[in-house]
Amino acid sequence: MKLTSEQINQLRETFKALPKIEQKRLLAEARRRKDLFQSRLSAKTNRAERFLDEEDRSSFQRAPKLDVERIAVELLAEEQREPDSLSDLGPIILGQVVWVGPRSYQIRVGTSDNSMEIHPALVPALGGRLCVGDHVRTSGGNIVGLEARTTLLSRRDGQTGEPLLIAANIDAAVVVVSVVAPPLHPRIIDRYLVAIRSGGAEPMLFVNKADLLDESNRWELDCLAAYRSAGMPIVVGSAERGDSIRELRAHLRGKTCVFVGHSGVGKSSLVNALAPSIHAKVGSVSEGYGRGTHTTTASSLYEIGDEICVIDTPGVRSFQLDSMDPLELASYFPEFVGLADHCRYRDCAHIHEPRCAIKAAVEAGDIPEERYDAYLRLLGIE
Ligand SMILES: Nc1nc2c(ncn2[C@@H]2O[C@H](COP(=O)(O)OP(=O)(O)OP(=O)(O)O)[C@@H](O)[C@H]2O)c(=O)[nH]1
Ligand SMILES: [Mg+2]
Ligand SMILES: [Zn+2]
Secondary structure: OOOOHHHHHHHHHHHHHOOHHHHHHHHHHHHHHHHHHHHHHHHHHHHHHOOOOHHHHHHHHOOOOOOHHHHHHHHHHHHOOOOOOHHHHOOOEEEEEEEEOOOOEEEEEOOOOOEEEEOHHHOHHHOOOOOOOOEEEEEOOEEEEEOOOOOEEEEEOOOOOOEEEEEEOOOEEEEEEEOOOOOOOHHHHHHHHHHHHHOOOEEEEEEEOHHHOOOOOHHHHHHHHHHHHOOOOEEEOEOOOOEOHHHHHHHHOOOEEEEEOEOOOOHHHHHHHHOOOOOOOOOOEOOOOOOEOOOOOOOEEEEOOOOOEEEEOOOEOOOOOOOOOHHHHHHOOHHHHOHHHHOOOOOOOOOOOOOOHHHHHHHOOOOOHHHHHHHHHHOOOO
16 A cells, blocks of 8 residues: 555554554554564575675665554554545445454444444455454445544453454443452452553443352452552442442443453343343353353443443453553553652662652552552562
8 A cells, every 4th residue: 555655644643642552453463564574575585595696685685674663554554444446335334343253243334223244354454353342434345444443452362462352442441350259359450450541441340249248258348449549430239139230320321331351250240230121141150160151252232321332241261461561551550650750760660769659659558559569460570
């Protein structure tokens, strides 16, 4: 694709306005393309060298210098591309991805009862890279472009290291946990909190299955207080008994939100509690380990009234973050943000540095120790 310098400048501006996590996704894909191009080029050079004289060889080796950011910007252009010949395809109609299955995307066009199914092979530049919540341009039964994402939630594939997209254009992400069956795992909340903030959405915690709380396990909720100080609203309730469902709805009013968390914590049950007409499939929890049985297998977007859209997602076994440096990580800890200006060093990583305002605040009890420990743990320092 040939781009004018004006288009490149405009795309650079769009790129800068994207959520950090979306910029990282494009840069990672650009790096992958650059490596692929360079390994192909060096294979070609090796093959050709045998037949080249000295002068030709040096010109061959003067391969173009590839700038990863420039490739990322071109990728963005590719994803947002308008078809070359609009007249062949018909008018452009905007739609939203409401379901991503293994072999097709479901796109809602206009109103909720008007949707169409599209095979990923018909999405040339985007194949496999769309997620629920994406706003797309469609034409003649094809997806012909992707609107720039305002927010994005993604995680890292534990095996390939590639980003796995969870939901786009969400205002809020609700981390659903339960105290009993499955048991509470606060560490996953730390990771979700960072991923949600780096994707530009507001985080919230819903502690489900409050009906199973009693004197023997209520103390487990104590560790959640630290998240309140991290600016995360917390609602304790029960999808089964209907506790705090009204409060949850009030938090979500007017927003598009995604429910995330371990399998079996009750994400789909919460969707049903908020909107009984939806009938999202609900599974069971295994007797022995209290683990979920991975009932929801694909993400779906539901409209539930009060201008609320909810995206129900499959439960995860684990949640891995993209690697990030201390300065970026600290920026997702709101309790650190104002204070970090008072550290002695501007680029203080708040680990071993002298006169660190964050460490002083932890010692004074102004920042909960759990939050500082979470920060170190996420940096790989135990
Ligand atoms: N006691 C109790 N059980 C609940 C509550 N909410 C959900 N459950 C039960 O928890 C089990 C799992 O619920 P789901 O809604 O399928 O959980 P999920 O988070 O959607 O699970 P995945 O789709 O596998 O990720 C079901 O047996 C529900 O009946 C609750 O508030 N209290
Ligand atoms: Mg489910
Ligand atoms: Zn510091």
